[in-house]
Amino acid sequence: MKNNVLVTGGTGFLGMQIIFQLLQKGYPVKTTVRSLNSKAKIMEILTNNGISDFSKLSFVEVDLSKDDGWKDAMADCKYVLSVASPVFFGKFENEDELIRPAIEGITRILSAAKEAKVKRVVMTSNFGAVGFSNMDKTTITTEENWTDENMKGLSAYEKSKLLAEKAAWKFMEDETELEFTTINPVAIFGPSQSNHVSGSFDLLKSLLNGSMKRVNDIPLNVVDARDVADLHIRAMITPLAKGERFIASADGEISMADIAELLRQERPELVKNMPEKTLPNFAIKVAALFNQQAKEGKLLINMNRHISNSKAKDLLGWTPIATKEEAVLAAVDSLAKYGLLA
Ligand code: NAP
Numbered sequence: 391m392k393n394n395v396l397v398t399g400g401t402g403f404l405g406m407q408i409i410f411q412l413l414q415k416g417y418p419v420k421t422t423v424r425s426l427n428s429k430a431k432i433m434e435i436l437t438n439n440g441i442s443d444f445s446k447l448s449f450v451e452v453d454l455s456k457d458d459g460w461k462d463a464m465a466d467c468k469y470v471l472s473v474a475s476p477v478f479f480g481k482f483e484n485e486d487e488l489i490r491p492a493i494e495g496i497t498r499i500l501s502a503a504k505e506a507k508v509k510r511v512v513m514t515s516n517f518g519a520v521g522f523s524n525m526d527k528t529t530i531t532t533e534e535n536w537t538d539e540n541m542k543g544l545s546a547y548e549k550s551k552l553l554a555e556k557a558a559w560k561f562m563e564d565e566t567e568l569e570f571t572t573i574n575p576v577a578i579f580g581p582s583q584s585n586h587v588s589g590s591f592d593l594l595k596s597l598l599n600g601s602m603k604r605v606n607d608i609p610l611n612v613v614d615a616r617d618v619a620d621l622h623i624r625a626m627i628t629p630l631a632k633g634e635r636f637i638a639s640a641d642g643e644i645s646m647a648d649i650a651e652l653l654r655q656e657r658p659e660l661v662k663n664m665p666e667k668t669l670p671n672f673a674i675k676v677a678a679l680f681n682q683q684a685k686e687g688k689l690l691i692n693m694n695r696h697i698s699n700s701k702a703k704d705l706l707g708w709t710p711i712a713t714k715e716e717a718v719l720a721a722v723d724s725l726a727k728y729g730l731l732a
Pocket of ligand 1: 398425454574575576578
């Protein structure tokens with residue numbers, strides 16, 4: 391008999407993939423949603439992806455910004471996968487709108503988990519909490535690295551994840567019973583189970599729908615959602631994962647220009663709106679003098695992209711199923727399948 395798992399954010403791109411894999415492995419899953427109206431939609435998506443037995447799936451309505459209901463939601467759960475977080479790219483009035491709920495959300499979850507005597511919480515953090523301040527391209531970024539929260543060009547979203555993870559480890563300093571682990575994914579691609587895709591897919595969308603006027607050469611690390619979900623489950627059940635962070639990334643790096651070339655070769659039917667012209671990295675660096683988006687781009691160009699995924703492989707036996715190219719192609723195929731490239 392497998393132990394109950396609470397997954398926060400069942401409506402999310404990654405949350406859905408994790409629920410799917412847990413159900414496939416026979417775990418009883420409870421997922422949190424902000425409104426129970428989402429239940430039918432989630433079940434429809436899981437059905438479309440081959441799940442037919444819903445006897446082990448239940449739903450609970452709770453919000454990260456409110457205490458109500460969290461302890462009860464966890465009462466019978468051995469594990470909590472804390473996946474939900476405000477995910478927001480682009481412009482907004484005040485970065486605190488994003489940072490405060492992220493910090494309060496994980497603190498609320500850890501407090502409730504402690505009270506409910508949960509064994510382990512696995513938090514979906516972000517590579518933005520790990521490697522955005524390592525500019526030395528002769529080194530390898532590992533889980534030992536921490537991004538400096540005052541880093542120029544760090545987006546409010548990345549900062550919200552960094553500060554939320556820091557707050558979580560701080561909370562854990564006095565903990566003796568509750569166990570805690572983080573997964574720190576780079577940009578998540580791979581297939582989507584519905585027309586709700588991850589925010590990182592916007593990069594691919596804008597490349598293919600013509601809204602990106604020139605192909606830039608910003609380097610990226612990417613990972614497939616199926617591999618990130620698998621890593622969460624390994625981190626949940628492996629004793630050695632207690633108190634550890636794990637970078638989730640496919641091997642190697644890939645630039646936007648590499649992605650454009652890959653798509654020209656492998657998906658020629660989808661590239662008719664893709665720009666021919668390229669934008670050299672020095673142009674982004676110049677624009678960074680006066681434009682916030684370019685500042686964020688400059689940081690992405692300058693940071694070290696040699697990152698290690700060995701810890702997850704060695705400690706948890708994680709063997710990603712998708713290469714960086716396969717993760718990109720699967721994401722693009724999902725965008726095409728769900729009509730999201732218009
Ligand atoms: P997503 O599809 O936008 O999912 C976010 C989830 O969080 C949704 O279920 C959303 O619920 C929930 N949520 C947001 N604010 C909430 C609140 N106040 N109370 C309760 N639930 C709330 O994003 P995703 O791409 O799957 O991301 C999942 C996790 O992975 C996040 O923690 C994200 O930071 C992390 N991550 C993502 C990437 C990536 O490339 N996608 C990379 C690294 C880390 P609603 O549907 O109700 O809004």
